Amino acid sequence: xxxxxxxxxxxxxxxxxxxxxxxxxxxxDLIDNNTADAAAFGISALITGLSGGLLxxxxxxxxxxxxxxRQTFLLTVACWLMLPIFGALPFWIGxxxxxYTDAFFEAMSGLTTTGATIYPDLDILSRGVHLWxxxxxxxGGVGVIVFALAFLPMLKVGGMQLFRSEAFDTFGKxxxxxxxxxxxISSIYxxxxxxxxxxxxxxxxxxxxxxxxxxxxxxxGGFASENASFGAFGAPAEYIATVFMILASLPFxxxxxxxxxxxxxxxxxxxxxxxxxxxxxxxLLLTAWQVFANGQTGELAFRKALFNxxxxxTGTGYASxxxxxxxxxxxxxxxxxxxxxxxxxxxxxxxxxxRYQLLFSALVTQIKQLHHPAGVFRxxxxxxxxxxxxxxxxxxxxxxxxxxxxxxxxxLGLMGLDTVTALSGAATAxxxxxxxxxxxxxxASTFAGLPDQAKWVLATAMLVGRLELLSVYVLFTAAFxxx
Amino acid sequence: xxxxxxxxxxxxxxxxxxxxxxxxxxxxDLIDNNTADAAAFGISALITGLSGGLLxxxxxxxxxxxxxxRQTFLLTVACWLMLPIFGALPFWIGxxxxxYTDAFFEAMSGLTTTGATIYPDLDILSRGVHLWxxxxxxxGGVGVIVFALAFLPMLKVGGMQLFRSEAFDTFGKxxxxxxxxxxxISSIYxxxxxxxxxxxxxxxxxxxxxxxxxxxxxxxGGFASENASFGAFGAPAEYIATVFMILASLPFxxxxxxxxxxxxxxxxxxxxxxxxxxxxxxxLLLTAWQVFANGQTGELAFRKALFNxxxxxTGTGYASxxxxxxxxxxxxxxxxxxxxxxxxxxxxxxxxxxRYQLLFSALVTQIKQLHHPAGVFRxxxxxxxxxxxxxxxxxxxxxxxxxxxxxxxxxLGLMGLDTVTALSGAATAxxxxxxxxxxxxxxASTFAGLPDQAKWVLATAMLVGRLELLSVYVLFTAAFxxx
Ligand SMILES: [K+]
Ligand SMILES: [K+]
Numbered sequence: 001x002x003x004x005x006x007x008x009x010x011x012x013x014x015x016x017x018x019x020x021x022x023x024x025x026x027x028x029d030l031i032d033n034n035t036a037d038a039a040a041f042g043i044s045a046l047i048t049g050l051s052g053g054l055l056x057x058x059x060x061x062x063x064x065x066x067x068x069x070r071q072t073f074l075l076t077v078a079c080w081l082m083l084p085i086f087g088a089l090p091f092w093i094g095x096x097x098x099x100y101t102d103a104f105f106e107a108m109s110g111l112t113t114t115g116a117t118i119y120p121d122l123d124i125l126s127r128g129v130h131l132w133x134x135x136x137x138x139x140g141g142v143g144v145i146v147f148a149l150a151f152l153p154m155l156k157v158g159g160m161q162l163f164r165s166e167a168f169d170t171f172g173k174x175x176x177x178x179x180x181x182x183x184x185i186s187s188i189y190x191x192x193x194x195x196x197x198x199x200x201x202x203x204x205x206x207x208x209x210x211x212x213x214x215x216x217x218x219x220x221g222g223f224a225s226e227n228a229s230f231g232a233f234g235a236p237a238e239y240i241a242t243v244f245m246i247l248a249s250l251p252f253x254x255x256x257x258x259x260x261x262x263x264x265x266x267x268x269x270x271x272x273x274x275x276x277x278x279x280x281x282x283x284l285l286l287t288a289w290q291v292f293a294n295g296q297t298g299e300l301a302f303r304k305a306l307f308n309x310x311x312x313x314t315g316t317g318y319a320s321x322x323x324x325x326x327x328x329x330x331x332x333x334x335x336x337x338x339x340x341x342x343x344x345x346x347x348x349x350x351x352x353x354x355r356y357q358l359l360f361s362a363l364v365t366q367i368k369q370l371h372h373p374a375g376v377f378r379x380x381x382x383x384x385x386x387x388x389x390x391x392x393x394x395x396x397x398x399x400x401x402x403x404x405x406x407x408x409x410x411x412l413g414l415m416g417l418d419t420v421t422a423l424s425g426a427a428t429a430x431x432x433x434x435x436x437x438x439x440x441x442x443x444a445s446t447f448a449g450l451p452d453q454a455k456w457v458l459a460t461a462m463l464v465g466r467l468e469l470l471s472v473y474v475l476f477t478a479a480f481x482x483x
Numbered sequence: 484x485x486x487x488x489x490x491x492x493x494x495x496x497x498x499x500x501x502x503x504x505x506x507x508x509x510x511x512d513l514i515d516n517n518t519a520d521a522a523a524f525g526i527s528a529l530i531t532g533l534s535g536g537l538l539x540x541x542x543x544x545x546x547x548x549x550x551x552x553r554q555t556f557l558l559t560v561a562c563w564l565m566l567p568i569f570g571a572l573p574f575w576i577g578x579x580x581x582x583y584t585d586a587f588f589e590a591m592s593g594l595t596t597t598g599a600t601i602y603p604d605l606d607i608l609s610r611g612v613h614l615w616x617x618x619x620x621x622x623g624g625v626g627v628i629v630f631a632l633a634f635l636p637m638l639k640v641g642g643m644q645l646f647r648s649e650a651f652d653t654f655g656k657x658x659x660x661x662x663x664x665x666x667x668i669s670s671i672y673x674x675x676x677x678x679x680x681x682x683x684x685x686x687x688x689x690x691x692x693x694x695x696x697x698x699x700x701x702x703x704g705g706f707a708s709e710n711a712s713f714g715a716f717g718a719p720a721e722y723i724a725t726v727f728m729i730l731a732s733l734p735f736x737x738x739x740x741x742x743x744x745x746x747x748x749x750x751x752x753x754x755x756x757x758x759x760x761x762x763x764x765x766x767l768l769l770t771a772w773q774v775f776a777n778g779q780t781g782e783l784a785f786r787k788a789l790f791n792x793x794x795x796x797t798g799t800g801y802a803s804x805x806x807x808x809x810x811x812x813x814x815x816x817x818x819x820x821x822x823x824x825x826x827x828x829x830x831x832x833x834x835x836x837x838r839y840q841l842l843f844s845a846l847v848t849q850i851k852q853l854h855h856p857a858g859v860f861r862x863x864x865x866x867x868x869x870x871x872x873x874x875x876x877x878x879x880x881x882x883x884x885x886x887x888x889x890x891x892x893x894x895l896g897l898m899g900l901d902t903v904t905a906l907s908g909a910a911t912a913x914x915x916x917x918x919x920x921x922x923x924x925x926x927a928s929t930f931a932g933l934p935d936q937a938k939w940v941l942a943t944a945m946l947v948g949r950l951e952l953l954s955v956y957v958l959f960t961a962a963f964x965x966x
Pocket of ligand 1 (some may be wrong): 220313434
């Protein structure tokens with residue numbers, strides 16, 4: 001029997017933090033004299049705080065117990081389920097009230113940094129609601145980095161054990177404990193957000209816009225506060241956002257090392273190089289396509305390709321053009337780079353570039369083995385031989401990802417969505433990107449028009465994708481609950 | 484340096500056989516007084532025979548040399564490249580002449596048992612041409628079984644080494660050599676075709692129709708000789724075809740064992756059970772969808788679901804309805820079962836059911852390992868633990884399949900095909916199924932309207948898919964040609 005007390009203790013504590021963070025949008029709405037919106041945040045904070053407090057106190061003896069591996073899995077899923085359940089309250093009870101299904105979808109989309117929205121008209125929302133959407137992405141973003149660095153390598157999910165030594169050994173010389181990792185990651189994250197906000201302000205956004213967009217940029221979340229998404233700001237803002245989306249997709253451990261005085265790991269990281277190489281190739285291809293097939297001119301073609309490709313590959317999901325209409329080659333490129341993703345240990349989701357590096361190395365090894373059956377070949381990563389269990393975890397992750405994508409697509413098709421909407425919806429949710437493809441959920445539209453049941457399926461896909469699939473699936477095995 | 488003499492010897496011999504087989508359509512066209520068509524077959528036979536004869540004689544000293552692993556890879560690709568090059572001649576020079584691009588596409592589609600056609604109007608073709616299309620599928624079908632049984636397990640491509648012991652040990656007690664395997668497989672194949680033709684005749688087809696359709700059914704090739712494909716025949720023919728498509732998708736080794744007096748391996752084969760289970764589920768889902776979502780009536784809904792699902796899952800590719808228009812759930816199901824495929828050691832292509840069984844077992848093992856890190860778990864197949872190299876070959880195959888599908892889709896998109904045509908075209912070619920999805924290449928249309936370059940890409944995908952990907956890709960590595 002698994003003891004739920006340590007889980008309840010941590011979840012309760014996080015709910016208290018969530019309730020406290022609701023006071024920020026409350027304050028903004030009070031300043032704006034939006035008393036109805038402010039009241040909604042007050043009530044939500046009260047409900048969340050009370051429930052969290054009770055859970056925290058009721059399980060306070062769980063503090064000293066420590067966590068087994070099974071409890072860690074359960075804790076992770078419980079966090080990413082309970083926080084959206086309560087984070088949805090302000091959307092549900094506010095003056096621009098939406099159904100609980102929509103509110104939960106929006107909250108899950110926020111905390112998983114997916115950024116798909118059900119608000120068909122963003123311009124009517126209060127500044128409090130905009131801040132709350134951005135805040136959830138920002139907290140979800142830092143949460144997932146800590147989760148990836150502190151838990152995943154131990155849990156051996158999806159080949160993340162590759163980074164075990166990195167996170168705890170190399171790194172352990174400076175920072176011995178997980179809580180300290182969380183601390184220094186958070187300072188980097190906060191600094192990056194502040195710098196991003198300042199530069200956005202310099203480029204012409206007002207203070208509120210700058211802060212909100214900095215939060216959704218650095219978390220690669222992608223919630224916009226205008227209907228036009230990034231189309232509302234000028235060309236400089238697009239270039240600035242591109243830089244910060246890329247910075248947010250690199251492994252945050254490298255920044256900690258950089259601050260500690262060693263730039264070498266950042267400069268030599270093969271994940272970063274591969275990521276930039278793939279991104280640059282995609283931008284090049286898309287620019288060429290726009291120029292030669294669609295007759296666009298130089299700078300505009302380059303900027304739109306750069307911004308939108310970076311947005312999709314980093315999984316941010318801002319849009320500054322309806323690339324759904326660029327033709328099927330572009331659509332395929334956008335679909336595929338969304339399934340590549342950024343670096344491990346950042347806020348990016350999706351399959352992630354290091355897995356493709358390992359898969360590629362494993363395939364090359366396989367092919368070598370084919371015609372030299374007597375030789376012994378081992379896949380390599382950054383010059384070192386990779387253990388067999390890492391490769392099989394990564395391959396299992398990839399297979400699971402493809403099968404999950406197929407499964408979610410079939411379920412969405414069963415609910416009446418057309419093929420492009422079902423497939424791109426499943427992909428964008430599972431990879432936490434944001435916009436889908438096609439007229440219904442493409443970059444020029446929102447998820448508002450989908451049937452309710454499809455919204456629950458997509459919210460589930462976001463959760464599954466954010467927690468690297470296996471952390472969720474493991475709870476559905478009988479063996480997990482036995483013994 | 485690889486010696487090409489043994490390769491030239493075998494390819495030359497097969498070209499002589501190809502030339503000889505062109506005499507059959509020549510004969511039919513002479514009987515029909517189609518002298519122009521008959522002449523085209525005569526000239527093609529002459530060119531093919533002369534070229535093959537010269538190659539055969541020039542390399543006759545290669546006979547005694549035996550084959551290394553690298554030569555075996557090269558031989559396989561050379562066969563599946565040279566035979567379509569010459570098999571295309573009758574289409575190219577006949578009275579209903581088409582471009583060489585179209586002719587090569589049609590011949591490759593035939594020999595790989597894909598069954599995608601570029602003939603927009605089948606009803607105008609001579610009986611000789613119809614027989615030639617069917618004959619190429621029939622020869623390609625038996626060729627691939629022999630290739631799968633005799634070569635693939637030794638080459639360790641895509642986890643086929645799982646069947647090594649089966650093909651050579653259990654089996655070796657009765658039949659010690661590969662040539663004898665080929666012999667007994669061929670007798671089974673011929674018998675199955677004859678029985679199928681007789682029953683088709685009994686169901687109302689004339690002798691020629693019956694023979695041609697038996698050939699394209701048992702090879703799971705799917706070339707039709709009428710524009711209406713299987714819609715031209717009645718309900719009984721649909722049920723009969725379903726039975727024979729299923730029989731053609733089971734491992735042929737099991738039939739050899741059955742004939743030798745042991746039915747147990749056939750009845751206990753877990754591949755067969757899983758295949759039938761997946762097929763039955765798909766038929767059930769599609770029937771229910773047709774009844775409840777599209778308001779069709781019982782028997783018709785069941786028959787259309789049964790026939791078309793069997794046709795796609797076995798990779799035959801006959802159509803008796805435009806299932807592209809059944810709604811996106813159906814389309815997703817058809818797309819996915821086409822990527823499942825039949826059993827190893829049959830004429831089926833695609834990923835194949837045993838790979839999914841192994842992937843599933845490996846994933847379950849991974850998940851068990853996650854929460855019992857100390858335990859040692861091994862994936863199992865038919866009750867036995869599976870060696871690590873088989874699992875990693877299978878996973879590598881799956882990854883390669885998904886990446887190839889993505890790559891071919893992007894290339895087709897670049898050539899201007901819309902997303903559904905590009906994706907379903909790449910899938911149907913790679914899995915050797917036949918029809919794609921959508922208005923352009925769906926079951927109600929043909930591949931005639933595609934640009935020439937797309938036809939070459941699709942023909943390449945057919946070849947790559949038919950030879951289990953790695954057998955082709957290995958030729959593109961520098962290491963293959965070195966040392
Ligand atoms: K996002
Ligand atoms: K076929």
